[in-house]
Amino acid sequence: MAPQASSAFPAPSRRTVVAAVGAVGIAAALTACGSEDSSSSSSTAPSKGDAAAGGTVLAKTSDIPEGGGKIFKDHGVVVTQPSAGTFKAFSSTCTHQGCTVSGVADGVITCPCHHSAFSVTDGSVKKGPATKALPDKQITVSGDSIKLA
Numbered sequence: 001m002a003p004q005a006s007s008a009f010p011a012p013s014r015r016t017v018v019a020a021v022g023a024v025g026i027a028a029a030l031t032a033c034g035s036e037d038s039s040s041s042s043s044t045a046p047s048k049g050d051a052a053a054g055g056t057v058l059a060k061t062s063d064i065p066e067g068g069g070k071i072f073k074d075h076g077v078v079v080t081q082p083s084a085g086t087f088k089a090f091s092s093t094c095t096h097q098g099c100t101v102s103g104v105a106d107g108v109i110t111c112p113c114h115h116s117a118f119s120v121t122d123g124s125v126k127k128g129p130a131t132k133a134l135p136d137k138q139i140t141v142s143g144d145s146i147k148l149a
């Protein structure tokens with residue numbers, strides 16, 4: 001006798017399905033736009049640090065023994081510390097026949113080929129057969145860094 005109520009759970013209407021598909025389509029479009037934006041961002045170049053400040057850092061002042069020195073073959077230079085806090089640099093190429101000097105000790109830079117010896121103070125010849133002093137090289141000392149100018 002009581003009237004039948006119409007169904008409380010209607011089948012999904014066509015409109016509901018279309019709305020769902022539409023939402024997915026919009027999400028996909030947004031994702032595509034997002035990735036394009038990120039790939040077109042500009043890049044920033046990192047700074048080069050010490051190299052850009054002028055000169056190549058050869059060593060720390062503490063690397064150079066007082067009264068002695070150190071040879072930097074790759075740079076063709078020998079750096080000496082004739083007295084505390086005074087640094088000098090000379091070519092590491094012997095003026096006799098062009099060997100690379102190999103040792104710095106007791107105030108002299110020595111060549112292994114024919115045993116010439118040069119002063120750590122001014123590069124002058126202390127012992128032949130070389131007759132010409134080692135040429136000066138330009139260095140700068142800033143803080144505790146020794147740079148090749």
Ligand code: FES
Pocket residue numbers: 094095096097098099111112113114115116128129130
């Ligand atoms: S090349 Fe150095 S002493 Fe001869």
